[in-house]
Each structure stands twice: as C-alpha cells, then as structure tokens.
Amino acid sequence: MNPTAVPDLSSDAWLLALGTMLALALVGRLWHRWQQDRADKQALSCRSLPFDSTLARWPGVPEADTDMQRLVGEVQDRLGMQLLAARTLARTGDDLPGPARLMHLDQQLAQALLSLRLMREAVRAEPAALGDGLHGLQAHFQPMLAERGIRLSWQVDEAAATLHLPARSRLHLMRLVQEALDNVVRHAEGAHAAGFELRLLEERSQRSLCLRISDDGRGKPEGRRAEATARGIALMERIASDLGAPLAIGPARPGWVVDLTLKL
Structure with a gap:
C-alpha cells in the first residue's frame, strides 16, 4: 500500500465512517455532560430521591417545578430521537448518493446540537x-x-x-x-x-x-x-x-x- 495515497473521500465507506465519528463525538459530549450533572447533583443533594423514569431531572431545575422538568424531558426525548435518526441514516442510508447522505446526516446532527443548546439554556442558573x-x-x-x-x-x-x-x-x-x-x-x-x-x-x-x-x-x-x-x-x-x-x-x-x- 502506498503510504502517500490519498483516500477516496467520496466513497460510501468514508462517508459512513465520517458520519459515525461525528455522531460518536456528539454522544460522547452528551455522556460527559450527563456524568458531570449527575456528580453535581449527588454533591449538592443531602438525601436520596426515588428514580422516576418518566421525569427528566436536571440540576438547575427545581424538583418541585414539574412543568419545567416535563419541558426539559421533552427536549431530551427530541434529542434522543434526532441522534437515533442520525445513527440509523449512517448505518442504513445506502439508497442515497454519498453527498446526499452526508448532507442529511449533517442536518440531523445540527438539529441534535440545537436541542442540546435548548437544554443548556433551560438549566442555566442565570438565564441570558x-x-x-x-x-x-x-x-x-x-x-x-x-x-x-x-x-x-x-x-x-x-x-x-x-x-x-x-x-x-x-x-x-x-x-x-x-x-x-x-x-x-x-x-x-x-x-x-x-x-x-x-x-x-x-x-x-x-x-x-x-x-x-x-x-x-x-x-x-x-x-x-x-x-x-x-x-x-x-x-x-x-x-x-x-x-x-x-x-x-x-x-x-x-x-x-x-x-x-x-x-x-
């Protein structure tokens, strides 16, 4: 193999690899944020709370404010659906031409980043x-x-x-x-x-x-x-x-x- 050869970035394999790397990078960022939020909550909480799978709990959102918890939970659900759609497209979008698949994947990840921004705005201690x-x-x-x-x-x-x-x-x-x-x-x-x-x-x-x-x-x-x-x-x-x-x-x-x- 020629070490100076330039990879064919237009091939489906490269597009799939690039899309997967972008999705994994975003998921890694979300995982880091979730771990940080969880650690902050454990440090600030003096009592344990029962787990409620139907209600998203975020630091910065009072537990008594069930409406805000519901809203943040809805944005969180939307983020999950967007990431799932991006992953599905990266894995099963063989019927689309390479550039079109990459464009759709970019749009899905951009939507996911927007949902992440909304979640961040919601839990800011002092909203801008x-x-x-x-x-x-x-x-x-x-x-x-x-x-x-x-x-x-x-x-x-x-x-x-x-x-x-x-x-x-x-x-x-x-x-x-x-x-x-x-x-x-x-x-x-x-x-x-x-x-x-x-x-x-x-x-x-x-x-x-x-x-x-x-x-x-x-x-x-x-x-x-x-x-x-x-x-x-x-x-x-x-x-x-x-x-x-x-x-x-x-x-x-x-x-x-x-x-x-x-x-x-």
Missing part, C-alpha cells in the same frame, strides 16, 4: 437575555434556509433582545420558534423569503411580546407533508396554551404566518 438565546436559533436556521434558496430576514428590537424572561416562558418561546422555523425549512414549498420579527410593545401599564414568523411559500402542503405540518402546528398550539398566549397560524399573503402575543 432573550436575544442571546435567539441568536443560536438564527445561526442554526439562517444558513439552512439559505441552502434552500430562502432568505431569512431577522428583526429583534432592542427592548425584546435585552428582556429576561422566567426560565419556563423562555424555554416555551424558544421551542415554539424552533418548531415554526423548522416548519419553514421542511414545508414552505416554493418559498424565497422568510421573516422573523420580535417586538416588545408597551401600552399603558401592559407590556406584550409580539412574535411573527412568516414565509412566502405555499400555505398548505399536500400529501404526507401535510401530516407532518399538522403535528408541528399541534405542538405550537400546545406551547402557546401553556404560555397562555394567543396564537394564530395559517395562510396569509404572500404565504404562511405564525403570530404569537405574550403578555408579560
């Missing part, structure tokens, strides 16, 4: 300003939409960007934004432009956070995509209900819009 958390979502979705020929306009006014929400409301809002933008990525057929707007309005003694996510694609996808979109809409409606915030989703000129108003 809202704009800092949203910046991570912008950095994730803007290039992803650009790859599909969709230009994302991102507008957050200074008052909204510097706002500090309670951890529960913050996680709810971040998950809704993630789901809405993910729907644009997956289902905005024929779209060329999308918009994200977040404003803090003050009227008399009432402050409201106004969110709008829109695109100019066809509003109602057909066939199997409609079912996936319906699931996304149902999740956003449940999040809005938990927030106690009015939500409007549906076709609107020139395409599709998601509107949420959260009273503070």
Whole structure:
C-alpha cells in the first residue's frame, strides 16, 4: 500500500465512517455532560430521591417545578430521537448518493446540537437575555434556509433582545420558534423569503411580546407533508396554551404566518 495515497473521500465507506465519528463525538459530549450533572447533583443533594423514569431531572431545575422538568424531558426525548435518526441514516442510508447522505446526516446532527443548546439554556442558573438565546436559533436556521434558496430576514428590537424572561416562558418561546422555523425549512414549498420579527410593545401599564414568523411559500402542503405540518402546528398550539398566549397560524399573503402575543 502506498503510504502517500490519498483516500477516496467520496466513497460510501468514508462517508459512513465520517458520519459515525461525528455522531460518536456528539454522544460522547452528551455522556460527559450527563456524568458531570449527575456528580453535581449527588454533591449538592443531602438525601436520596426515588428514580422516576418518566421525569427528566436536571440540576438547575427545581424538583418541585414539574412543568419545567416535563419541558426539559421533552427536549431530551427530541434529542434522543434526532441522534437515533442520525445513527440509523449512517448505518442504513445506502439508497442515497454519498453527498446526499452526508448532507442529511449533517442536518440531523445540527438539529441534535440545537436541542442540546435548548437544554443548556433551560438549566442555566442565570438565564441570558432573550436575544442571546435567539441568536443560536438564527445561526442554526439562517444558513439552512439559505441552502434552500430562502432568505431569512431577522428583526429583534432592542427592548425584546435585552428582556429576561422566567426560565419556563423562555424555554416555551424558544421551542415554539424552533418548531415554526423548522416548519419553514421542511414545508414552505416554493418559498424565497422568510421573516422573523420580535417586538416588545408597551401600552399603558401592559407590556406584550409580539412574535411573527412568516414565509412566502405555499400555505398548505399536500400529501404526507401535510401530516407532518399538522403535528408541528399541534405542538405550537400546545406551547402557546401553556404560555397562555394567543396564537394564530395559517395562510396569509404572500404565504404562511405564525403570530404569537405574550403578555408579560
């Protein structure tokens, strides 16, 4: 074997190896974080707690706050599904051309990293300003939409960007934004432009956070995509209900819009 030979990086074997290495690196990072969190919890806890397999327990989230524990558990479940999908694709994606398989694997791992970011945001002792958390979502979705020929306009006014929400409301809002933008990525057929707007309005003694996510694609996808979109809409409606915030989703000129108003 020639020691100076350059490996054929376009071969399926190399693509599978690269994808597996990326997935293992991410799993290793999560395993390290889990071990660290477990050690911190054991050091801080003065009593033992019964194991509850249906409830994710994270340091930084009070055990009495069952709603936050449930929310973090849902994000954790989503992360697990994304890692499983990436692993399945790496092992069984032989029907896809090498570059296409690598692109799909990269997207799955990017989604998993986004879920990990949401979990980290949820358990921070001192949550950052809202704009800092949203910046991570912008950095994730803007290039992803650009790859599909969709230009994302991102507008957050200074008052909204510097706002500090309670951890529960913050996680709810971040998950809704993630789901809405993910729907644009997956289902905005024929779209060329999308918009994200977040404003803090003050009227008399009432402050409201106004969110709008829109695109100019066809509003109602057909066939199997409609079912996936319906699931996304149902999740956003449940999040809005938990927030106690009015939500409007549906076709609107020139395409599709998601509107949420959260009273503070």
